[in-house]
Amino acid sequence: MVEPPAIEREAERLASLESIGLDRTSEAAYNELVELAAFTAHAPMASITVIDRDEAWFKATLGFEAEGLPRVDSICGHTAAAGAPLVVPNLLEDERFVDNPLVTGPLGLRFYAGVPLILDDGLAVGTLCVLDQRPRTFLSDDRRALQIIGKQVAAHLSLAKQRNRVV
Amino acid sequence: MSSVSFDAADPARLAVLDTVPRDEITTAALAELVELAAFTAHTPMAAVSFLEADRACCATAIGIDIECVDSGNSFAATTLAAGLPHVVSDTREHDTFASSSLVTGETGVRFYAGFPLKVDGHGLGTLFVADKRPRHLPPDEAHALRVIADQASAQLKLAQLTRGSA
Numbered sequence: 001m002v003e004p005p006a007i008e009r010e011a012e013r014l015a016s017l018e019s020i021g022l023d024r025t026s027e028a029a030y031n032e033l034v035e036l037a038a039f040t041a042h043a044p045m046a047s048i049t050v051i052d053r054d055e056a057w058f059k060a061t062l063g064f065e066a067e068g069l070p071r072v073d074s075i076c077g078h079t080a081a082a083g084a085p086l087v088v089p090n091l092l093e094d095e096r097f098v099d100n101p102l103v104t105g106p107l108g109l110r111f112y113a114g115v116p117l118i119l120d121d122g123l124a125v126g127t128l129c130v131l132d133q134r135p136r137t138f139l140s141d142d143r144r145a146l147q148i149i150g151k152q153v154a155a156h157l158s159l160a161k162q163r164n165r166v167v
Numbered sequence: 168m169s170s171v172s173f174d175a176a177d178p179a180r181l182a183v184l185d186t187v188p189r190d191e192i193t194t195a196a197l198a199e200l201v202e203l204a205a206f207t208a209h210t211p212m213a214a215v216s217f218l219e220a221d222r223a224c225c226a227t228a229i230g231i232d233i234e235c236v237d238s239g240n241s242f243a244a245t246t247l248a249a250g251l252p253h254v255v256s257d258t259r260e261h262d263t264f265a266s267s268s269l270v271t272g273e274t275g276v277r278f279y280a281g282f283p284l285k286v287d288g289h290g291l292g293t294l295f296v297a298d299k300r301p302r303h304l305p306p307d308e309a310h311a312l313r314v315i316a317d318q319a320s321a322q323l324k325l326a327q328l329t330r331g332s333a
Binding site: 144155159 | 206321328329
């Protein structure tokens with residue numbers, strides 16, 4: 001297994017995450033966006049994953065229930081580090097993920113498509129991803145739709161940051 | 168023609184509309200949501216329109232050339248009057264819209280589904296999808312479009328907070 005690479009400007013990125021004041025409480029806006037991502041991608045699972053110092057935790061999930069996982073095991077950690085969309089049609093065929101617990105464990109993931117959640121400062125605080133237990137293709141339209149929804153999640157995070165500042 | 172019990176010229180509503188900058192950044196964000204709406208509902212047309220005092224104007228659109236229509240028989244005014252998603256499966260069977268230039272003109276809208284965009288409790292405009300043929304809107308697509316419209320409202324609020332005059 002290959003752990004996610006370190007992220008540049010990590011201290012600044014964690015400060016940016018902190019300034020959003022995001023907690024693990026379920027919030028309708030984020031729940032609706034993971035639902036929308038799953039619907040448009042015809043995927044059974046989706047999540048908004050926050051890449052924190054040591055943990056990748058879920059702000060919202062659809063189709064599975066989990067609090068989070070160690071950042072080193074997180075596929076989304078790779079997406080955030082790259083700062084670019086990551087699509088893996090079959091996780092078993094990618095050496096970075098073939099022995100990842102998300103793939104070998106009970107969740108049994110086979111397909112992953114994620115986009116980074118990048119705020120105005122250019123830093124990725126997390127990801128929006130869609131998941132499946134079977135390998136699949138992801139067309140350019142699907143990718144485009146996921147990117148647009150990812151930008152909406154980022155807009156909500158910016159709005160939360162903005163409101164934090166006002167209060 | 169049935170009348171719409173919605174005062175587009177309500178000063179309180181227009182005052183809120185003025186606080187939202189409809190600049191390039193806002194338009195770009197709305198354009199993406201319009202694209203997503205058309206993709207989600209599989210329609211050739213989609214747009215965000217703002218309702219001004221006497222007309223409704225598209226800020227960004229796919230498949231629609233008309234910029235502004237009279238607010239009297241506009242889809243936007245009707246949607247905002249209801250304050251709820253408004254679906255017209257066949258415009259030709261609908262009193263208010265049969266005479267709209269979007270229906271009678273080259274655009275030839277037969278199917279319309281509009282969703283209110285609200286900021287500070289006021290309906291400022293709509294996000295809508297449309298088709299040249301009559302059709303129905305399945306509940307899961309309607310739900311997805313409502314979520315997309317709520318995102319458009321959030322973008323307007325973000326624009327107001329970050330670049331607006333409020």
